[in-house]
Amino acid sequence: MTPRHHLPDDLLMAHxxxxxxxxxxxxxxxxxxxxxxxxxxxxxxxxxxxAVLDDAPPAALDSGLLDGIMGRLxxxxxxxxxxxxxxxxxxxxxxxxxxxxxRPIRDLVLETDAAWKTVVPGFLHQLPLPVQVGExxxxxxxxxSGFVVPNHTHRGIEINLVLSGGYHDEDQExxxxxxxxxxxxxxxxxxxxxxxxxxxLAVNEAGLVPVGFMxxxxxxxxGNI
Amino acid sequence: xxSSFALALSGIVRSMLVPEQQAALMARVAEQGDRAAFSDLLxxxxxxxxxxxxxxxxxxxxxxxxxxxxxxxxxxxxARYDAARAGVSTWVFTIARNRWIDRIRKERRPTVExxxxxxxxxxxxxxxxxxxxxxxxxxxxxxxxxxxxxxxSIIRRAYFMGHSQRVIAEDLGVPIGTVKSRVRLAxxxxxTLIDEPDPIGASS
Numbered sequence: 001m002t003p004r005h006h007l008p009d010d011l012l013m014a015h016x017x018x019x020x021x022x023x024x025x026x027x028x029x030x031x032x033x034x035x036x037x038x039x040x041x042x043x044x045x046x047x048x049x050x051a052v053l054d055d056a057p058p059a060a061l062d063s064g065l066l067d068g069i070m071g072r073l074x075x076x077x078x079x080x081x082x083x084x085x086x087x088x089x090x091x092x093x094x095x096x097x098x099x100x101x102x103r104p105i106r107d108l109v110l111e112t113d114a115a116w117k118t119v120v121p122g123f124l125h126q127l128p129l130p131v132q133v134g135e136x137x138x139x140x141x142x143x144x145s146g147f148v149v150p151n152h153t154h155r156g157i158e159i160n161l162v163l164s165g166g167y168h169d170e171d172q173e174x175x176x177x178x179x180x181x182x183x184x185x186x187x188x189x190x191x192x193x194x195x196x197x198x199x200x201l202a203v204n205e206a207g208l209v210p211v212g213f214m215x216x217x218x219x220x221x222x223g224n225i
Numbered sequence: 226x227x228s229s230f231a232l233a234l235s236g237i238v239r240s241m242l243v244p245e246q247q248a249a250l251m252a253r254v255a256e257q258g259d260r261a262a263f264s265d266l267l268x269x270x271x272x273x274x275x276x277x278x279x280x281x282x283x284x285x286x287x288x289x290x291x292x293x294x295x296x297x298x299x300x301x302x303x304a305r306y307d308a309a310r311a312g313v314s315t316w317v318f319t320i321a322r323n324r325w326i327d328r329i330r331k332e333r334r335p336t337v338e339x340x341x342x343x344x345x346x347x348x349x350x351x352x353x354x355x356x357x358x359x360x361x362x363x364x365x366x367x368x369x370x371x372x373x374x375x376x377x378s379i380i381r382r383a384y385f386m387g388h389s390q391r392v393i394a395e396d397l398g399v400p401i402g403t404v405k406s407r408v409r410l411a412x413x414x415x416x417t418l419i420d421e422p423d424p425i426g427a428s429s
Binding site for chain 1: 242244260263264267268270271272273274275276277279280281289292293294296297298300301302310311312313314315316317318319321322323324325326327328330331332333334335336337338341342343344345346347348361362365366368369380381383384389390405408409412415416419
């Protein structure tokens with residue numbers, strides 16, 4: 001089943017043009033694995049990149065550079081410094097069992113020694129994922145079915161990608177593959193659907209701001225996310 | 226004139242290739258290993274890839290090596306280039322983008338591939354919907370040229386200079402909402418221009 005809530009154009013474009021921060025890039029890529037429609041949009045945006053490249057003002061080249069390239073044609077493809085990881089199954093040790101996760105997330109889990117941390121005992125746990133220093137944090141969050149994330153707004157952007165189970169806020173329902181983008185203009189509380197735990201991939205630029213009465217749960221969440 | 230300026234000037238005069246020309250040359254490279262054809266592609270793309278990387282903030286002392294890696298990758302992978310999936314400049318753009326991420330951002334680009342265990346497949350395309358991607362590439366180029374300058378410049382800044390919307394907003398002194406809506410307008414406009422049916426009798 002394909003998602004109903006998709007990535008906005010600005011995030012797709014950041015991914016297509018290669019300027020997204022690592023956390024955002026991984027989240028976008030994970031959604032693309034689950035969403036044929038957005039893959040089509042990225043293909044269009046890459047074609048735009050091709051047009052921009054053709055249109056680019058040519059930079060001056062040293063006279064030897066082109067001859068040097070022609071002289072190196074028999075060397076074969078230069079290897080990447082950071083090639084794709086080999087999925088050796090180690091990610092399964094730390095991921096919730098039975099959950100089929102897109103490879104961009106599995107690859108990132110392979111790079112971390114981090115363990116799941118308890119935020120609200122019994123209800124909310126998180127696994128921080130490695131990103132570049134100074135960039136927006138990325139984490140897997142697991143929420144118990146029926147749990148309510150108290151009413152809050154955001155400092156900066158929050159992007160949630162649902163990986164299993166689901167949640168709804170006052171307006172919309174989100175299930176596997178769905179993306180919700182929120183910012184300072186959005187105030188909501190999240191109700192986790194009954195039946196199964198909800199696992200999200202989340203980017204939070206600068207954390208949550210509780211609105212209204214600051215319960216103990218709200219204190220725990222805003223202290224940690 | 227310095228030799229590099231003279232080279233660049235002669236390069237510019239020699240090297241402007243439209244999508245149809247790129248496709249014909251690429252076919253000769255892929256099918257026959259035609260080095261002269263590759264040299265023509267090289268003269269078009271190398272200066273533009275360099276400009277693209279410099280615009281994104283690549284260190285001038287590193288950029289020549291990345292340009293070499295991009296063009297050697299184009300040569301090495303020529304047999305895998307699939308004209309049904311993307312225009313030549315789009316393909317080269319993605320190679321340049323991925324090398325940028327690998328060398329300059331020092332990261333692996335996340336893998337989006339159909340062999341992913343979580344992959345949700347696309348619906349199979351109806352045969353009459355499969356457009357010629359070279360014609361698409363030409364249309365995208367024409368659509369870009371037809372955009373109002375304010376919209377084209379925002380698209381260029383996002384791709385060519387790698388500016389996030391936040392940076393563009395600060396540079397232009399406008400709210401980020403204005404940048405977002407200009408991007409939305411530009412992309413909507415492009416989609417309309419690209420979706421326009423070809424005039425009757427247009428060559429494919």
